[in-house]
Structure formats: structure tokens, C-alpha cells
């Protein structure tokens with residue numbers, strides 16, 4: 001076999017070396033440098049082509065042909081590598097930055113009203129429908145509004161430190177019931193008045209049926225000729241709206257310093273249909289609120305003529321209504337903020 005010209009050998013060796021170098025390049029910027037190095041004016045291929053004139057004709061043809069082949073092959077390889085690296089970097093960028101706009105969105109989780117808020121709103125709406133107007137009073141109260149104006153004397157057990165949270169070093173306390181709002185409403189707007197007052201109240205108490213904070217809804221209707229029959233009518237209607245038309249009710253004599261006569265209102269046990277169960281302690285009845293005719297002593301405190309006006313008042317625990325309505329056995333569940341509990345309502 002004819003020996004190859006040294007320049008041809010040189011070209012082939014260079015081609016091998018260049019191909020290898022190209023193979024190991026992974027940066028687009030590096031390709032431009034390689035192009036200069038391989039095929040530029042000072043590159044070996046150009047050098048050899050420039051010197052072709054000095055060779056004999058047959059050698060010139062042989063070397064020139066190989067030089068052209070090497071040049072073309074390297075040009076092609078450079079171009080292919082460039083395309084490959086461009087596609088690669090594009091798909092990397094896509095994988096990193098893009099998102100699929102056709103994917104379904106994540107639904108935002110919707111909040112819902114707390115069962116106590118729901119119950120309070122439901123109860124409030126019933127009284128608003130009967131022409132009662134809603135009042136708000138402060139949760140930090142004075143002894144006067146919480147006790148004295150409500151005819152609760154200094155020695156009354158409700159004033160005991162066991163029941164009332166007093167604010168340190170001050171004459172203020174956390175209201176133990178919503179009844180002080182009766183006083184504030186009558187002071188502000190006088191009588192006749194038909195008002196409710198929903199809101200948080202506080203007592204030093206903690207067990208299955210008591211939390212230190214809970215909610216009450218107060219009611220007061222004062223006008224000429226208001227009687228106990230009005231009290232029974234309004235409260236019976238209320239119970240039927242909340243617990244159903246057939247719910248039995250009864251009024252038991254009781255005592256509150258700010259009403260006379262006073263009563264506890266009971267409803268037939270909604271859990272056992274009055275058959276007797278653990279919740280109603282086998283009695284078939286559940287106590288749901290205190291009520292009574294406004295004591296004349298209360299009217300005196302707010303300057304209302306007790307000879308001309310009479311009225312009835314009531315106060316109910318909203319947690320208790322919610323527990324009976326929703327069948328919840330432990331009041332503390334309302335305030336633990338466990339979503340597994342809250343999401344059921």
C-alpha cells in the first residue's frame with residue numbers, strides 16, 4: 001500500500017484530536033473558541049491549505065482533498081454540537097422555569113363560620129324578625145353595671161371571687177353575663193324598648209359543660225302592659241323556631257335579683273324525646289334559659305317609671321343551644337380549634 005503523505009497523516013491526527021476535544025465540550029461559549037482553533041487563520045488546516053502551492057501536483061491533489069474533507073467534517077461536527085447544546089439548554093430552562101398551564105388549579109380551601117357564630121346568628125335573626133334591636137356592650141364592665149344596677153346586692157354569691165374575674169388593681173371586671181347591656185340600652189334609648197344583646201361573657205368555671213369564656217344572648221322587652229304572657233309567647237316561639245314546632249316547653253319558678261317573678265325555661269329533651277337519657281339526667285327536660293319580669297328596682301336605677309312600664313327579660317347560653325342543636329357532648333370542643341371538629345359544621 002502506498003505510504004500516505006506526512007501532511008495527510010498530520011491532518012488525520014489533527015482531525016482525531018479535534019473530534020475528541022469537541023466531544024468533551026459541554027458549553028456553547030467553548031464552541032466558538034474551538035472553531036477558531038480548528039478552522040481559523042492560524043489553525044493547522046488553513047496552514048496546510050496555504051502551503052499546498054509548494055507541493056507537487058499529485059501530492060497537492062491528495063493532501064488538498066483530505067484537507068477539504070477534514071475541514072468540512074469539523075465544520076459539520078461543530079454545527080451539530082452547537083445544535084445539540086442549544087436544545088439541551090432550552091429544555092433545561094423549560095424544565096426549571098415553566099409550568100403547565102393546562103393543569104387543573106388547586107382549589108383554595110374555604111373557611112366556614114364557627115358553630116357558635118352560626119348559632120348566635122341564627123338566634124339573633126329570630127329576634128330581629130320579631131322587632132328586637134341588637135345592642136353591644138363592653139366585655140370589661142364595672143361593678144355598677146354588672147351587679148349593682150341589676151339589683152345584685154354586695155353579699156350575693158355571684159360576686160364571689162370564685163365566679164367573677166376581677167381586673168387587677170382596678171374597679172373593672174369581666175362581665176359575668178350580658179344583663180348589664182339591659183342597663184346600658186335603657187340608659188341610652190329609654191323605654192319602650194325591645195332589645196337583644198349577644199356576646200362573650202366570663203366566669204371562673206371549667207368542666208365538661210363550662211368554659212371560662214362563653215356566649216350569651218340577652219333579651220329585654222319593656223313597654224306599657226307587658227305581661228308574663230308576652231314572655232311565654234315570645235320565648236315559646238323562639239324555641240319552636242330553633243328546635244322544631246312540636247318541642248314541649250315549661251317554665252319553672254326560679255330566682256334572679258333583677259327579675260320578679262323569675263323562671264327557668266325548659267324544653268323537652270331533644271336527644272331522647274323525653275324518654276330519659278344521660279344528658280337530661282333521666283328527667284326528660286333540659287334547662288335552656290333564665291327569664292322573668294323586670295324587677296322594679298332595676299327600672300329605678302335607669303329612671304324608668306315602674307308604675308307605668310313593665311317588661312320581661314331573658315338570658316340564654318349560646319354554647320348550650322349549639323350543643324343541644326348539634327348534638328355536641330363537650331363544650332370545650334368549641335374552643336380547642338381542632339379543624340377536624342370545626343369542619344363538620
Ligand code: PHE
Nearest residue numbers: 177179256290291313314315
Ligand atoms: N343573667 C342571667 C344569667 O346569666 C340570665 C337572665 C337574664 C335571667 C335575664 C333572667 C333575665 O344566668
